[in-house]
Amino acid sequence: MALEPIVLAKSISKTFSGIRVLDNVNFDICTGEVHALIGENGAGKSTLVKIISGVYFPTTGTIAVDGSQVHFRSPHAARGAGIALIHQEPLTFQDLNVTENLYLGHTRVGKNPFLNWTDLYRKTDDLLENLGVRMRSRDPVRGMSIADQQMIEIASALSQNARVIIMDEPTAALSHGEVTTLFEMIRRLKEQGKAIVFIGHRLDEILEIADRITVLRDGALVGECPTAGTTTDTLVHMMINRSIKELIVKETVPIGEVILETRGLTYPGQYYDINIKVRKGEIVGMAGLVGAGRSETASAIFGTQPAFSGEVFVRGEKVNIKTPLEAMKKGIAMVSEDRARTGLITAFSISFNMTFAVLRNIVSKFGFVKSKKEDELVKKYVKYLNVRMRGADQSVRELSGGNQQKVVIAKWLLTESDVLILDEPTRGIDVGAKMEVYKLINELAKQGKAILMISSELPEILQLSDRVYVMSDGHVTAEFNRDELDGQKIMTAASTTRHRSVV
Numbered sequence: 278m279a280l281e282p283i284v285l286a287k288s289i290s291k292t293f294s295g296i297r298v299l300d301n302v303n304f305d306i307c308t309g310e311v312h313a314l315i316g317e318n319g320a321g322k323s324t325l326v327k328i329i330s331g332v333y334f335p336t337t338g339t340i341a342v343d344g345s346q347v348h349f350r351s352p353h354a355a356r357g358a359g360i361a362l363i364h365q366e367p368l369t370f371q372d373l374n375v376t377e378n379l380y381l382g383h384t385r386v387g388k389n390p391f392l393n394w395t396d397l398y399r400k401t402d403d404l405l406e407n408l409g410v411r412m413r414s415r416d417p418v419r420g421m422s423i424a425d426q427q428m429i430e431i432a433s434a435l436s437q438n439a440r441v442i443i444m445d446e447p448t449a450a451l452s453h454g455e456v457t458t459l460f461e462m463i464r465r466l467k468e469q470g471k472a473i474v475f476i477g478h479r480l481d482e483i484l485e486i487a488d489r490i491t492v493l494r495d496g497a498l499v500g501e502c503p504t505a506g507t508t509t510d511t512l513v514h515m516m517i518n519r520s521i522k523e524l525i526v527k528e529t530v531p532i533g534e535v536i537l538e539t540r541g542l543t544y545p546g547q548y549y550d551i552n553i554k555v556r557k558g559e560i561v562g563m564a565g566l567v568g569a570g571r572s573e574t575a576s577a578i579f580g581t582q583p584a585f586s587g588e589v590f591v592r593g594e595k596v597n598i599k600t601p602l603e604a605m606k607k608g609i610a611m612v613s614e615d616r617a618r619t620g621l622i623t624a625f626s627i628s629f630n631m632t633f634a635v636l637r638n639i640v641s642k643f644g645f646v647k648s649k650k651e652d653e654l655v656k657k658y659v660k661y662l663n664v665r666m667r668g669a670d671q672s673v674r675e676l677s678g679g680n681q682q683k684v685v686i687a688k689w690l691l692t693e694s695d696v697l698i699l700d701e702p703t704r705g706i707d708v709g710a711k712m713e714v715y716k717l718i719n720e721l722a723k724q725g726k727a728i729l730m731i732s733s734e735l736p737e738i739l740q741l742s743d744r745v746y747v748m749s750d751g752h753v754t755a756e757f758n759r760d761e762l763d764g765q766k767i768m769t770a771a772s773t774t775r776h777r778s779v780v
């Protein structure tokens with residue numbers, strides 16, 4: 278198949294405050310093709326696509342569209358040339374319906390009170406049908422899953438005649454079923470002659486969806502290869518310049534008394550009658566599909582959104598936790614799923630964000646102290662998790678997505694609590710850093726922490742857990758000990774539904 282490049286980015290370099298984050302990178306995007314872009318956290322993937330889609334201007338290098346050089350001054354200009362970047366966190370308006378979201382962004386409503394809405398609703402329905410999604414033009418956006426909101430963004434791009442659709446980690450927040458739907462849609466777009474750029478960390482997904490793969494390392498191009506004939510091993514090697522020998526090694530740790538227990542936790546519509554126990558030194562996995570109620574259960578334990586009824590016990594003592602601060606005082610820490618929103622103050626420095634939770638504890642006891650020990654701990658975790666940064670005083674906003682997540686993880690590890698709730702701890706983290714996080718989780722279990730780990734990644738659950746609860750549709754549908762763990766059994770229990778259909 279002769280592919281013609283729509284976009285040709287040549288010798289792109291980008292410097293932020295004197296630091297070069299992209300160095301002489303070439304990248305082309307062709308019609309009817311899915312071109313994947315992979316690399317470690319901080320390798321420069323998002324920066325490259327932001328340059329192509331008009332968010333940033335390159336320091337040096339050129340971009341040509343259909344053979345002519347362009348200088349996009351804004352994302353709007355890039356959209357005009359048919360290039361759309363789909364954000365990982367969808368930028369939808371919650372109070373509007375699907376059609377309003379599609380057209381209000383790019384139609385001059387203020388200047389045109391005579392918009393033919395009947396026509397727009399019909400157009401939207403055609404578009405949605407063409408995409409193969411079940412949503413309808415008049416559906417309200419509030420309450421929609423991330424996956425559906427992403428579809429709206431894609432539909433919006435198409436309604437503006439986008440020819441190049443760039444997706445930066447689109448599957449990070451999606452369940453397995455939702456990924457399948459997204460992939461079907463991507464294939465359909467490809468058949469219609471659209472060009473797709475796909476950024477991701479899950480290599481099995483990359484191998485499934487991409488036609489061609491480009492690898493970046495430290496801002497430089499490592500290579501480009503067709504997917505056919507490429508293996509995970511080759512890709513890992515290209516990404517991190519070493520191979521990962523053993524995947525995850527689970528260490529055997531003596532398991533002690535029950536530290537965390539819930540009895541009958543219920544929040545109608547979200548979760549029902551949750552009875553779980555986590556012991557000292559134990560890693561308890563919480564498997565299930567996105568939307569099964571796992572994060573909501575965790576929020577109840579951590580006090581972000583208390584349960585409607587039911588009880589929580591810490592070391593056998595009944596606790597009444599209504600806020601995260603109360604949870605922290607009881608020795609519970611949580612790495613939340615939605616790190617960007619609940620985990621970080623991005624305008625502040627890395628070291629501030631890491632020590633913030635610790636400081637609050639210290640403040641209550643001794644007033645504001647910043648100890649040398651903290652500085653050392655920050656240094657230790659930054660090194661351990663290989664956070665890519667200029668220095669610990671750099672603002673978190675300037676870090677790559679994956680490196681921001683490492684900061685949140687470090688923040689909670691620093692609190693040195695007894696119970697650690699990890700909600701999707703390795704989402705958006707590259708393969709190398711994942712192994713570091715796994716080592717850390719093992720290490721924390723060894724130190725005697727009780728760990729509750731929510732994960733949608735089956736290998737992670739299978740390899741690290743001492744015991745696993747499976748949730749589906751708000752209920753715990755199965756419990757397995759380590760010696761009974763089996764991927765198939767977990768998947769079956771995860772899709773046992775009572776009244777809601779699986780997406």
Ligand SMILES: Nc1ncnc2c1ncn2[C@@H]1O[C@H](COP(=O)(O)OP(=O)(O)OP(=O)(O)O)[C@@H](O)[C@H]1O
Nearest residue numbers: 293298318319320321322323324675676677678679
């Ligand atoms: N606005 C900015 N100011 C300063 N540095 C930045 C800025 N944006 C990105 N960087 C730096 O550029 C480098 C590349 O970041 P980028 O976000 O492109 O990485 P990435 O490959 O997308 O990583 P991830 O997989 O973690 O999302 C990082 O070291 C990051 O800290």
Ligand SMILES: [Mg+2]
Nearest residue numbers: 322323677678
């Ligand atoms: Mg990124």
